[in-house]
Amino acid sequence: MQRYSSIRLLREALRGHSGWEQAWNTPDPRPQYDYIIIGAGGHGLATAYYLGKNHAISNVAILEKGWLGGGNTGRNTTIIRSNYLHDESVAIYEKSRQLYESMSEDLNMNVMFSPRGVLTLAQNHHEVHCLMRIAGSNFRQGIDTEFITPSRISEICPSICIDGPRYPVRGALWHPQGGTARHDAVAWGYARACSAMGMHVIEDCEVTGILQSESRVTGVTTTRGAIHCNKLGIVAAGYTGKLAEMAGFELPIESVSLQALVSEPVKPFLDVVVMANTVHGYVSQSDKGELVIGGGTDGYNNFSQRGSFTHIEESISALVEMFPMISRLRILRQWGGIVDMTADRSPIISKTPVKNLYVDCGWGTGGFKAIPGSGWAMAELMVNDAPGLLAAPFDLQRFSQGRFVDERVAAGVAH
Numbered sequence: 001m002q003r004y005s006s007i008r009l010l011r012e013a014l015r016g017h018s019g020w021e022q023a024w025n026t027p028d029p030r031p032q033y034d035y036i037i038i039g040a041g042g043h044g045l046a047t048a049y050y051l052g053k054n055h056a057i058s059n060v061a062i063l064e065k066g067w068l069g070g071g072n073t074g075r076n077t078t079i080i081r082s083n084y085l086h087d088e089s090v091a092i093y094e095k096s097r098q099l100y101e102s103m104s105e106d107l108n109m110n111v112m113f114s115p116r117g118v119l120t121l122a123q124n125h126h127e128v129h130c131l132m133r134i135a136g137s138n139f140r141q142g143i144d145t146e147f148i149t150p151s152r153i154s155e156i157c158p159s160i161c162i163d164g165p166r167y168p169v170r171g172a173l174w175h176p177q178g179g180t181a182r183h184d185a186v187a188w189g190y191a192r193a194c195s196a197m198g199m200h201v202i203e204d205c206e207v208t209g210i211l212q213s214e215s216r217v218t219g220v221t222t223t224r225g226a227i228h229c230n231k232l233g234i235v236a237a238g239y240t241g242k243l244a245e246m247a248g249f250e251l252p253i254e255s256v257s258l259q260a261l262v263s264e265p266v267k268p269f270l271d272v273v274v275m276a277n278t279v280h281g282y283v284s285q286s287d288k289g290e291l292v293i294g295g296g297t298d299g300y301n302n303f304s305q306r307g308s309f310t311h312i313e314e315s316i317s318a319l320v321e322m323f324p325m326i327s328r329l330r331i332l333r334q335w336g337g338i339v340d341m342t343a344d345r346s347p348i349i350s351k352t353p354v355k356n357l358y359v360d361c362g363w364g365t366g367g368f369k370a371i372p373g374s375g376w377a378m379a380e381l382m383v384n385d386a387p388g389l390l391a392a393p394f395d396l397q398r399f400s401q402g403r404f405v406d407e408r409v410a411a412g413v414a415h
């Protein structure tokens, strides 16, 4: 793999960028692989990457029905944080956050990880109590989180209107190690690294069926023919339910659209991520100056990847309460992604009723931040046919046994 460096950048600048290699290969599928991963989003690519990096397995294909990173990975608002409530969640999200810190060096791709800090606002008494409880938990878990007063919020983010018209800001959870990263670069970096290890990243290859013999997976049928494998991972976010159906079982997830939008670019005024769950909007400013804005999920199940007027109105009216200065900004574009929601808003990284078939899904509205940790845990599960410490709490049995890792009750929102 050609290494990216400032010297190479300079050399290419001087010769009209004519010497760059293709970042990842675009092979035709082989008839057989040891491992197949369905879905070239961040989680699928990270799984493949850690199969290679941690377990020296490279006979792997990652099959993608569209284009690389074209699912939720390329559609999210890129918030990264690890200040969840439960120990099980903190373990995997903090592992992930730490892997983000070294990801650019690890992948030799600038993923623009920016630990600028995340402010989660409390705008009613109930939220004050919830966030104080999370701060207490995080203190015990060793996560750098602090419950701060309105005056401290104003110091950190002077543009927030503390005395908003409906819900004044009563405090916030401040998580200085949280931040953002460039979503496409994460997908591209993993794809490039997988390709360099000899894996096949195959785009435009939709899985249409799952082949089995005696309740053991043997491969998949695709729009580019049948491909056989020893082990199969479904890592397809909102489409996981459909793939499970092809394999003959049901998963406790619902697919809904989550929307986001960006404004026209303006001069820098917001150097932290702000989340406001009561009014329900969250915002950060991109390096280009655009405001990256997210809101809630659609209130009904659907597979629409488009935006809608209702969401613009809801998200903007929420944010204008806190940032009246943005009220006259123009919106540039909006879109949706199909997120996979579990009842407890925690993921599923698990074996399934079909032998050698594994799922990694249920990351819902908050899985971008989990990409490296999830890939690490899923690779471990697939290789050992048993979960490691990170994945163990997130098996499918927890739903039938009532062992929820309930982050829904904890925060009500999981971006």
Ligand SMILES: Cc1cc2nc3c(=O)[nH]c(=O)nc-3n(C[C@H](O)[C@H](O)[C@H](O)COP(=O)(O)OP(=O)(O)OC[C@H]3O[C@@H](n4cnc5c(N)ncnc54)[C@H](O)[C@@H]3O)c2cc1C
Pocket (backbone or CB within 6 Å): 038, 039, 040, 041, 042, 043, 044, 063, 064, 065, 066, 067, 068, 069, 070, 071, 072, 073, 074, 075, 076, 077, 078, 079, 080, 205, 206, 207, 208, 235, 236, 237, 238, 239, 243, 258, 259, 260, 294, 335, 336, 337, 338, 339, 363, 364, 365, 366, 367, 368, 369, 370, 415
């Ligand atoms: C608007 C929005 C905002 C969000 N904001 C945040 C945030 O701020 N922070 C955060 O942490 N998370 C956020 N998320 C959630 C996050 O984006 C997802 O949890 C994460 O990207 C899921 O990654 P993935 O790799 O599992 O799925 P995806 O990136 O969706 O990848 C799955 C891939 O599987 C492919 N696929 C599906 N079916 C098939 C098939 N039959 N054959 C072959 N390929 C198939 C799809 O085309 C897709 O590319 C947000 C999501 C959205 C939509």
